Amino acid sequence: MPMLRRFCGRVYPMQVSARDPDNGGVSLGAHPELAAVDDSLVAPGLQVGVGEYLSQMWARRDYMRHVPSTTLRSRYMNTALGNLWQLLNPLISLGTYFLIFGLVLGTRTGVDDFLPFLTIGIFVYSFTQRATITGSRSITRNKGLVRSLVFPRAILPVTSVVTEWLAFLPGLALAILVSLAWGNYPTLLWLALPLVVLLHMILNIGFALVAARLNDAYRDFEQILPFVFRMVFYGSGVLFAVENVVSESTRRFFLINPLYDVIEVYRWVLLDNTARPAEAVVALAWTAVMTPFGLWFFRRVEPTYAH
Amino acid sequence: MTANTEEPSTETAATESPTELAIQCRDLHVRYQVFAEGATSVGRRFRTGGARNAIEVHAVRGIHLDVQAGESLGVIGNNGSGKSSLLGAIAGTLTASQGTVRVRSQPSLLGVGAALNRQLSGSRNILLGGLALGLSHDEVLERQPAIEAFADLGDAIERPLGTYSKGMRARLAFSIATLQNPDILLIDEALAVGDREFRRKSLKRIRELQRTAGTILLVSHNLTEVQQACTRTIWLDRGQIKMDGPTNDVLEIYQAEDW
Numbered sequence: 001m002p003m004l005r006r007f008c009g010r011v012y013p014m015q016v017s018a019r020d021p022d023n024g025g026v027s028l029g030a031h032p033e034l035a036a037v038d039d040s041l042v043a044p045g046l047q048v049g050v051g052e053y054l055s056q057m058w059a060r061r062d063y064m065r066h067v068p069s070t071t072l073r074s075r076y077m078n079t080a081l082g083n084l085w086q087l088l089n090p091l092i093s094l095g096t097y098f099l100i101f102g103l104v105l106g107t108r109t110g111v112d113d114f115l116p117f118l119t120i121g122i123f124v125y126s127f128t129q130r131a132t133i134t135g136s137r138s139i140t141r142n143k144g145l146v147r148s149l150v151f152p153r154a155i156l157p158v159t160s161v162v163t164e165w166l167a168f169l170p171g172l173a174l175a176i177l178v179s180l181a182w183g184n185y186p187t188l189l190w191l192a193l194p195l196v197v198l199l200h201m202i203l204n205i206g207f208a209l210v211a212a213r214l215n216d217a218y219r220d221f222e223q224i225l226p227f228v229f230r231m232v233f234y235g236s237g238v239l240f241a242v243e244n245v246v247s248e249s250t251r252r253f254f255l256i257n258p259l260y261d262v263i264e265v266y267r268w269v270l271l272d273n274t275a276r277p278a279e280a281v282v283a284l285a286w287t288a289v290m291t292p293f294g295l296w297f298f299r300r301v302e303p304t305y306a307h
Numbered sequence: 308m309t310a311n312t313e314e315p316s317t318e319t320a321a322t323e324s325p326t327e328l329a330i331q332c333r334d335l336h337v338r339y340q341v342f343a344e345g346a347t348s349v350g351r352r353f354r355t356g357g358a359r360n361a362i363e364v365h366a367v368r369g370i371h372l373d374v375q376a377g378e379s380l381g382v383i384g385n386n387g388s389g390k391s392s393l394l395g396a397i398a399g400t401l402t403a404s405q406g407t408v409r410v411r412s413q414p415s416l417l418g419v420g421a422a423l424n425r426q427l428s429g430s431r432n433i434l435l436g437g438l439a440l441g442l443s444h445d446e447v448l449e450r451q452p453a454i455e456a457f458a459d460l461g462d463a464i465e466r467p468l469g470t471y472s473k474g475m476r477a478r479l480a481f482s483i484a485t486l487q488n489p490d491i492l493l494i495d496e497a498l499a500v501g502d503r504e505f506r507r508k509s510l511k512r513i514r515e516l517q518r519t520a521g522t523i524l525l526v527s528h529n530l531t532e533v534q535q536a537c538t539r540t541i542w543l544d545r546g547q548i549k550m551d552g553p554t555n556d557v558l559e560i561y562q563a564e565d566w
Contacts, residue, residue, distance in 0.1 A: 041410055045399020066434070303401065
């Protein structure tokens with residue numbers, strides 16, 4: 001084809017724009033014969049409204065349902081005791097804290113029912129801590145999946161939270177057993193427990209979404225997170241009753257800590273000693289703000305997660 | 308929608324009959340940032356105002372492209388000519404920094420060495436991929452035997468993906484990507500690493516997809532493969548379309564320039 005060879009010798013970029021019938025339909029340059037803009041086509045990927053995004057997530061509910069249980073099973077896969085660790089792990093951490101803070105250091109002074117008090121504090125706190133830390137790794141540890149397939153990335157941090165929720169359930173069961181053993185008989189308030197757990201989980205999804213984006217942008221975040229949680233731990237009244245340590249006016253500052261509020265709400269429901277309406281309201285407010293914010297914050301840079 | 312029942316190697320351009328558009332790009336640009344290897348010194352970060360060693364890559368520079376439903380388009384060009392970025396933008400894993408991409412339905416992207424999770428076994432990866440694509444657990448289980456048979460990995464299907472060769476990973480990835488009978492399939496050099504038998508099977512599968520008006524974009528350095536699978540080919544050079552036309556014509560010029 002002599003015609004083509006001649007074109008080929010031209011200097012780049014080619015400026016011939018129309019598809020030329022003389023050269024066998026080959027068009028040169030960046031502007032071949034273009035069709036009119038077709039409005040029935042849609043943008044690829046997930047540049048969709050929030051409603052459509054949520055329904056795309058809902059379509060993948062089987063991912064969020066099946067992945068957590070297998071992740072948990074594989075977590076203890078190489079141990080001799082296997083799945084028993086899911087129960088042993090909370091038991092041992094409870095025993096350690098009870099020994100050091102309850103008996104040796106004596107923070108139990110002034111707290112009735114110290115063991116149930118401590119049990120609730122520890123497991124509620126660890127659920128948020130682990131959900132946020134696992135969530136922060138959900139994008140960075142799933143790069144292969146993110147690069148290969150198109151799906152709403154938010155299912156990854158949500159899956160992390162569901163995984164940690166499953167891991168939290170034995171701890172919660174233990175907290176309930178200990179409360180019963182210490183003579184806290186079920187009241188009508190116990191009916192609110194599933195709702196409290198659900199709201200707690202939604203709040204954790206908010207934290208996980210924010211952490212996932214930050215850690216994808218700066219892997220340093222994952223390194224800092226454990227220290228942040230160490231600080232939060234002491235500010236959340238996990239080991240001691242805050243009102244025994246600080247004055248009532250200082251206690252108000254603890255209210256802004258969502259984890260303190262959540263723990264106190266659990267204690268209110270299960271131990272039925274002091275009503276905590278203020279804590280409940282602030283925890284609800286945190287949930288109502290944190291999770292929508294987290295989703296917005298996470299989605300803002302969603303296309304960059306595949307880089 | 309007209310199904311292209313002819314052999315893909317014939318010269319009949321799909322554009323001759325009035326068909327439906329599957330992909331439309333207008334003045335498409337893709338830019339992305341990569342961070343230079345190695346740790347940046349904290350001191351320099353302070354001096355540069357916290358910016359990391361970001362290098363901007365302008366991979367796709369103003370592409371106009373129409374692809375008809377049922378068409379199979381080859382994409383050729385040197386390394387770094389923007390082929391993978393173009394596919395990424397069409398799949399929606401990369402975003403256009405300028406211009407637009409529009410598609411008939413969500414394309415399925417099949418990348419080279421696509422590994423979902425290297426720690427998990429092949430069959431777990433199939434499940435993971437299927438669920439992420441939006442299939443239900445039952446649907447994946449139902450299709451799993453067929454997928455595993457197609458991938459033909461034998462006992463290796465239960466081994467972690469990290470132990471797979473490139474070719475084995477490509478087989479698995481191809482099986483996962485075609486799991487849903489996608490209307491638009493984008494293949495990024497994924498067939499090249501497979502053995503001859505797998506390439507034959509993949510080409511057969513591609514033709515099946517074409518018969519149901521599936522649209523295929525095939526990035527490959529294997530020109531024979533492009534010739535066998537594609538009716539039309541574009542030649543990318545430094546992020547722009549250098550040539551667009553029937554495969555045989557474009558390949559002839561491409562090869563002539565190569566020498």
